[in-house]
Amino acid sequence: MNYMEQLKKNEAFSGPEGPVVLVIMDGVGIGKNPETDYVKIANTPNLDWLKENAIYTEVAAHGRAAGLPDDGDMGNSEVGHNAIGCGRVFDQGAALVRNAINTGSMYEGEVWKKVTGNVKDKDSTLHFLGLCSDGNVHSNLEHFEAMVKQAKADGIKKIRLHALIDGRDVPPTSALEYVERIENFLAEMNADGTVDYCVASGGGRQNITMDRYDANWPMIEAGWKTHVKAEGRMFASMKEAVEVFRSENEGILDQDLPPFVIERDGAPVGPIVDGDSVILFNFRGDRALEITKAFEAQELSEFPRGPKPDVLYAGMMQYDGDLGVPELFLVAPPAIDRTMSEYLSNAGVKQFAISETQKFGHVTYFFNGNNSGKFETETWKEVPSDVCPFENAPRMKAAEITDEVVAAIKGGEYKFIRLNFPNGDMVGHTGVFEAVKVAVEAVDEGVGRIMEALKETGGIMVCSADHGNSDDMCALDKKTGEIKLDENGKPQPKTAHSLNPVPVFVYDPSDAAHAEKADVEKPGIANLAATCITLLGYEAPEDYTPSLVTVG
Numbered sequence: 001m002n003y004m005e006q007l008k009k010n011e012a013f014s015g016p017e018g019p020v021v022l023v024i025m026d027g028v029g030i031g032k033n034p035e036t037d038y039v040k041i042a043n044t045p046n047l048d049w050l051k052e053n054a055i056y057t058e059v060a061a062h063g064r065a066a067g068l069p070d071d072g073d074m075g076n077s078e079v080g081h082n083a084i085g086c087g088r089v090f091d092q093g094a095a096l097v098r099n100a101i102n103t104g105s106m107y108e109g110e111v112w113k114k115v116t117g118n119v120k121d122k123d124s125t126l127h128f129l130g131l132c133s134d135g136n137v138h139s140n141l142e143h144f145e146a147m148v149k150q151a152k153a154d155g156i157k158k159i160r161l162h163a164l165i166d167g168r169d170v171p172p173t174s175a176l177e178y179v180e181r182i183e184n185f186l187a188e189m190n191a192d193g194t195v196d197y198c199v200a201s202g203g204g205r206q207n208i209t210m211d212r213y214d215a216n217w218p219m220i221e222a223g224w225k226t227h228v229k230a231e232g233r234m235f236a237s238m239k240e241a242v243e244v245f246r247s248e249n250e251g252i253l254d255q256d257l258p259p260f261v262i263e264r265d266g267a268p269v270g271p272i273v274d275g276d277s278v279i280l281f282n283f284r285g286d287r288a289l290e291i292t293k294a295f296e297a298q299e300l301s302e303f304p305r306g307p308k309p310d311v312l313y314a315g316m317m318q319y320d321g322d323l324g325v326p327e328l329f330l331v332a333p334p335a336i337d338r339t340m341s342e343y344l345s346n347a348g349v350k351q352f353a354i355s356e357t358q359k360f361g362h363v364t365y366f367f368n369g370n371n372s373g374k375f376e377t378e379t380w381k382e383v384p385s386d387v388c389p390f391e392n393a394p395r396m397k398a399a400e401i402t403d404e405v406v407a408a409i410k411g412g413e414y415k416f417i418r419l420n421f422p423n424g425d426m427v428g429h430t431g432v433f434e435a436v437k438v439a440v441e442a443v444d445e446g447v448g449r450i451m452e453a454l455k456e457t458g459g460i461m462v463c464s465a466d467h468g469n470s471d472d473m474c475a476l477d478k479k480t481g482e483i484k485l486d487e488n489g490k491p492q493p494k495t496a497h498s499l500n501p502v503p504v505f506v507y508d509p510s511d512a513a514h515a516e517k518a519d520v521e522k523p524g525i526a527n528l529a530a531t532c533i534t535l536l537g538y539e540a541p542e543d544y545t546p547s548l549v550t551v552g
């Protein structure tokens, strides 16, 4: 459907006096275990009050409810904000790539043929760069393995893997499990002696290559040096690199591991040079855009890249639909259309979107279906994030974001305000329990101040989350369900998102909407779009998942 029907005004309710404010508390879900649920453990008087006094419901934010392949897949910010922003559930990257590989349609596509053909014609190297885990948030090693098998069948002789280490979508120190899997797989591929496939470089994902939203370009510079120029500390294998780094940095998490280069006979085994092909096998866009720019841009001002090698570069997906980046991609992204931002813009509703750098693109680019363009009535505001380990500054910029939101509420210009508080998620990923508690408390304070401003102006708040994280902070023993302890008897942290549902609070202090909880079957975060549109006094598009409240 490419036409855009207009939103109809709701005859029974024409919207509140003040704005509708959508608060996305990133990574704040509803835990199952009070001992590991740092949202519960934190002191949250405002969220507690809302639970008792506002309209309260719980919605699914993972698995099929977010367009992921299976209900065992945890939610994440991309699929979460996509669903919230477009009111429907699309099959997302993880599912689309799996499908393209299983049906073989990826290999029949022009891009696969081009990328592999280039290597065959020039007798050069096919490089794979990506996050090496089965987290299914940015990537899945399964996809890498399938592509390598196909490349071998297609006659590719030389493959190099530039391996980013995870520990953020999978257990925090699980790297060696993936290293073993990769090394066994490559050994199997090499066994008949016809090909030369190996790991060439890598490092922790929070250290190199996977920065996002221009927060920290030195990470991209370090990645470029490591993967492309093959400059850095050399090791005989990835296993050796991980083991040495761990012995030198007590307690280091996988995501923070330093960069490494693999050598053979004293020389780096896989710099990226003229004539090669490169596939970035991450399917998610936020942390893929900067390294893609480094490979694609003719001129680059963000760091002294030097002349870029003349390679054929392809992404797993198109990462930005508006910018058309990257030029070559293996799988078409979900065709997310008719987002609520577009509808509201067509209806002339002025919109304000805000977060700090770390989540700025979540509430703008992800929210608008992975498009970086703005609709006419939108204003976007980015509060610069600190560049530091967030366990050291767990309040992040919650207060500054709140200041801006309160000013926007009181200013009266915007009818719809959306914001993301990153704390519950960003600090949740650090695995530092005490910091997570402070992080959640900072969010609660922000919510409280927004409530006050809405009370004064007659607005309405919809407060929810994109997925869980801080609600499930400890590793549990799979068999017994007990908290796993480390060698000092302390709970082992869990740094990944959770599979838990998330809360939805609808707070209408002046009772403008006479809102009541609607009876919705299997509610999910996608239902938030229709909820906001309904509270703004419009009828939601028919094919949006329904509003969680009735009004009028």
Ligand SMILES: O=C(O)[C@@H](CO)OP(=O)(O)O
Pocket: 026, 027, 075, 076, 077, 078, 137, 138, 168, 169, 287, 425
């Ligand atoms: O940090 C990230 O990239 C992901 C986890 O991989 O978190 P989120 O989906 O919350 O952005």
Ligand SMILES: [Mn+2]
Pocket: 026, 027, 076, 077, 078, 080, 425, 466, 467
């Ligand atoms: Mn998130």
Ligand SMILES: [Mn+2]
Pocket: 027, 077, 425, 426, 429, 469, 497
């Ligand atoms: Mn996260």
